[in-house]
Amino acid sequence: MTPAARVAAAIELLDDILAGAPTEKALTVWARGHRFAGSKDRAAIRDLVYDAMRRRRSLAAIGGAQTGRGIMIGLARADETDLESVFSGVGYGPAPLSDEEKAAGTAPSEGAEALDCQDWLWPEFKASLGEEAAAAAMAALQARAPVHLRVNTRRTTLPEVQAQLAAAGSETQPHPLSPTALEVVSGARRLRNDPSVLSGAVEFQDAASQAVSDLVPLPEGGRFLDYCAGGGGKTLAIGARVRAELVAHDAAPRRMADLPARAARAGLAVRCVEPGNLASEGGFDTVLVDAPCSGSGSWRRDPQGKWALTPERLTELTALQGEILDLAARHVLPNGRLIYVTCSMLAQENGAQVAGFLARHPDWTGTVTRQFTPADGGDGFFFAELIAP
Ligand SMILES: C[S@@+](CC[C@H](N)C(=O)[O-])C[C@H]1O[C@@H](n2cnc3c(N)ncnc32)[C@H](O)[C@@H]1O
Numbered sequence: 460m461t462p463a464a465r466v467a468a469a470i471e472l473l474d475d476i477l478a479g480a481p482t483e484k485a486l487t488v489w490a491r492g493h494r495f496a497g498s499k500d501r502a503a504i505r506d507l508v509y510d511a512m513r514r515r516r517s518l519a520a521i522g523g524a525q526t527g528r529g530i531m532i533g534l535a536r537a538d539e540t541d542l543e544s545v546f547s548g549v550g551y552g553p554a555p556l557s558d559e560e561k562a563a564g565t566a567p568s569e570g571a572e573a574l575d576c577q578d579w580l581w582p583e584f585k586a587s588l589g590e591e592a593a594a595a596a597m598a599a600l601q602a603r604a605p606v607h608l609r610v611n612t613r614r615t616t617l618p619e620v621q622a623q624l625a626a627a628g629s630e631t632q633p634h635p636l637s638p639t640a641l642e643v644v645s646g647a648r649r650l651r652n653d654p655s656v657l658s659g660a661v662e663f664q665d666a667a668s669q670a671v672s673d674l675v676p677l678p679e680g681g682r683f684l685d686y687c688a689g690g691g692g693k694t695l696a697i698g699a700r701v702r703a704e705l706v707a708h709d710a711a712p713r714r715m716a717d718l719p720a721r722a723a724r725a726g727l728a729v730r731c732v733e734p735g736n737l738a739s740e741g742g743f744d745t746v747l748v749d750a751p752c753s754g755s756g757s758w759r760r761d762p763q764g765k766w767a768l769t770p771e772r773l774t775e776l777t778a779l780q781g782e783i784l785d786l787a788a789r790h791v792l793p794n795g796r797l798i799y800v801t802c803s804m805l806a807q808e809n810g811a812q813v814a815g816f817l818a819r820h821p822d823w824t825g826t827v828t829r830q831f832t833p834a835d836g837g838d839g840f841f842f843a844e845l846i847a848p
C-alpha cells in the first residue's frame with residue numbers, strides 16, 4: 460500500500476471509531492476485510508490510528524473537522540507532511556482537499572484543546588497534580604508510549620539480556636524508574652518472538668508499573684495476595700524480587716488464565732483463587748489492590764479511553780474502588796500491609812480513596828504515597844501503603 464492509501468484506511472477506521480467501534484476490534488475487522496494489506500501496512504495503519512486518537516481533539520481543530528478525514532488532515536498539517544501528495548486522489552489515496560477544507564482549521568486553543576483533554580477533565584487534572592505537572596502529563600499522553608521490558612533478575616542480568624537482544628537486533632537501555640527495567644530504543648517489533656521473552660527471562664511491563672511493584676513491601680517467606688491480579692504482571696514482578704507464597708485473585712478469573720503458565724516460565728509458583736474462595740485462605744502479610752480505574756495514566760496505550768471517560772463513569776469507579784479496598788482489607792494480617800495502586804493520575808481515584816479508607820477505618824495507618832506521571836518516563840501510577848492495626 461502507498462502512504463496515501465494507508466492514510467485513506469486510517470480515515471475509514473477513525474470514522475468507525477468515532478462512531479463508537481472499539482479501536483482494536485475496528486483494526487481486526489478492517490484487516491479481515493483487506494487481506495491484501497501486509498503486516499507492515501497493518502502496523503503502519505495502526506500507528507496512524509493511535510497517533511491520531513491520542514491527539515484527536517487538537518488535530519480536529521487543526522484539520523477543521525471532527526471526522527476521520529478532518530483529523531488526518533490535521534495530522535498531516537501538524538507533522539508538516541506534504542498535504543497535496545497524500546490528499547491527491549491518486550490510486551487509493553484520499554481525495555484532494557476542497558476549497559472549504561483548505562480554508563478550514565485553526566490552531567487549537569490553549570489548555571484542554573491544545574493538550575487533548577476533555578473540558579470537564581482538565582480542571583480535575585489541574586486540581587490533582589497542579590497546573591504545571593498536569594500540563595506536562597497531558598502533553599506526554601499525546602505521544603506514543605515507549606516499550607519497556609522487565610528483566611527477571613532471578614534468571615538473568617540486565618547486561619546479559621541487553622547483549623542478547625542487541626545481537627538479535629533490538630537496542631535497549633536501563634530505565635531510571637526501576638532496577639529491572641529496560642527501555643527498547645530500537646527493534647521493538649521483533650521482540651514478541653524473541654527467545655528471552657518466550658522463555659520468561661523478560662516480560663513486557665511498563666517501567667512505572669515495575670517501580671510500583673518495587674515499592675510493595677513483603678517479608679521473605681511471607682504470604683502475598685494480589686486481590687485484583689488481572690494478567691498478574693505485578694504478582695510476577697514482586698515474586699521475582701521476594702521469595703513468598705503468591706496468591707492471585709480477580710473478580711473475573713478468566714483474566715488470570717495465563718498466569719500459572721507465565722509464572723512457571725518465570726520460575727515462580729502462583730496459586731489462583733476463585734472469587735468466593737478467599738475466606739478459607741487465612742490472612743496475608745501483604746494484600747495488593749491494583750484497582751480498576753479510569754486508566755488515565757495509560758491513555759497513551761488506550762487513547763480511546765481518554766475520550767470515553769464520563770463524570771458518571773468516574774463516580775462509579777470511585778465507589779467500586781472504595782468497596783474493593785474495604786473487602787481486601789479483611790484479608791490483611793494484624794500489622795500487615797494493604798497496598799493501593801491505580802494507573803490513574805486523578806485525585807478522586809488516588810489520595811481521596813486513601814483518605815476515605817482511613818476515615819472508614821480509623822485504626823489503620825496511612826504511610827507512603829507516590830504519584831508517577833508519564834512525564835517520569837513510564838505510565839502514570841499511584842501507590843499508597845496502609846498498615847493494619
Ligand atoms: C488494573 S487491572 C489489574 C492489572 C494487574 N494487576 C496487572 O498488573 O497486570 C484491575 C483488575 O481488577 C479486577 N476487578 C474488578 N473488580 C474487582 C473486584 N470487585 N474484586 C476483585 N477484582 C476486581 C478486574 O477484573 C481487573 O483484572
